[in-house]
Amino acid sequence: MSTQDDKGNKDFAATNERLIEHSYDGIQEYDNPMPRWWLLTFAGTIIFSVIYVFNVGPIGNGKGRVADYDDDMRKFAAAHPAPTGTVSADKLLAMVKDKEEVHEGGEEFKKYCASCHRMDGGGLIGPNLTDNAWIHGGQITDIYTTVMNGVLEKGMPAWGTMLKPEQLEQVVAYVASLQGSNPANPKPPQGTPVTP
Numbered sequence: 554m555s556t557q558d559d560k561g562n563k564d565f566a567a568t569n570e571r572l573i574e575h576s577y578d579g580i581q582e583y584d585n586p587m588p589r590w591w592l593l594t595f596a597g598t599i600i601f602s603v604i605y606v607f608n609v610g611p612i613g614n615g616k617g618r619v620a621d622y623d624d625d626m627r628k629f630a631a632a633h634p635a636p637t638g639t640v641s642a643d644k645l646l647a648m649v650k651d652k653e654e655v656h657e658g659g660e661e662f663k664k665y666c667a668s669c670h671r672m673d674g675g676g677l678i679g680p681n682l683t684d685n686a687w688i689h690g691g692q693i694t695d696i697y698t699t700v701m702n703g704v705l706e707k708g709m710p711a712w713g714t715m716l717k718p719e720q721l722e723q724v725v726a727y728v729a730s731l732q733g734s735n736p737a738n739p740k741p742p743q744g745t746p747v748t749p
């Protein structure tokens with residue numbers, strides 16, 4: 554049955570039936586159910602959460618978040634192999650003579666090292682890399698090892714985990730190419746003089 558109230562609202566009787574009996578300070582409320590689309594969306598999120606837990610979560614047929622993470626890390630490690638630390642002095646010394654490699658190394662140095670060692674290697678927070686005094690050994694393989702493992706307690710980061718193997722070799726070649734370049738205002742020598 555379709556009736557109208559005095560203001561012309563349709564289904565006056567039907568809406569009247571929806572009034573909740575309880576009255577608060579003389580005010581009555583409609584029983585106003587959420588629209589169907591809203592309820593369906595809400596139910597959908599609950600169903601999705603159950604499926605999600607069983608597939609991605611630690612329980613159920615999914616591999617679990619931890620395995621998922623390990624998987625991603627394995628893929629990343631495969632795509633970015635860490636330097637193995639076995640590189641021959643001959644290879645590094647040949648790279649020092651290769652303009653292209655030294656140039657690439659210089660780009661890495663600008664990005665990662667210059668903030669502490671200065672672009673010309675004259676030293677700032679980190680020591681002067683252009684003189685023949687070395688704290689951790691001045692043979693090119695020593696330099697490679699220092700850069701790879703860092704000196705964490707002194708504030709020199711371990712670059713072996715951050716750079717690709719070839720980047721590490723290039724940046725070491727760049728450092729070696731700075732030997733004896735005598736930049737202006739260098740940091741005083743630190744460590745023991747080494748003849749390469």
Ligand code: HEC
Nearest residue numbers: 665666669678679680687688689690699700704707708709
């Ligand atoms: C956050 C600052 C910082 C950054 C960035 C940094 N270093 Fe260092 N580096 C140091 C400090 C400090 C030392 C001195 C360690 C010590 O006293 O034992 C050092 C030492 C070194 C040494 C050994 C010097 C010696 O006398 O034996 C080399 C080689 C070196 N750094 C190369 C690099 C290269 C290459 C990069 C970039 C890939 C780099 N550093 C980035 C702070 C830094």
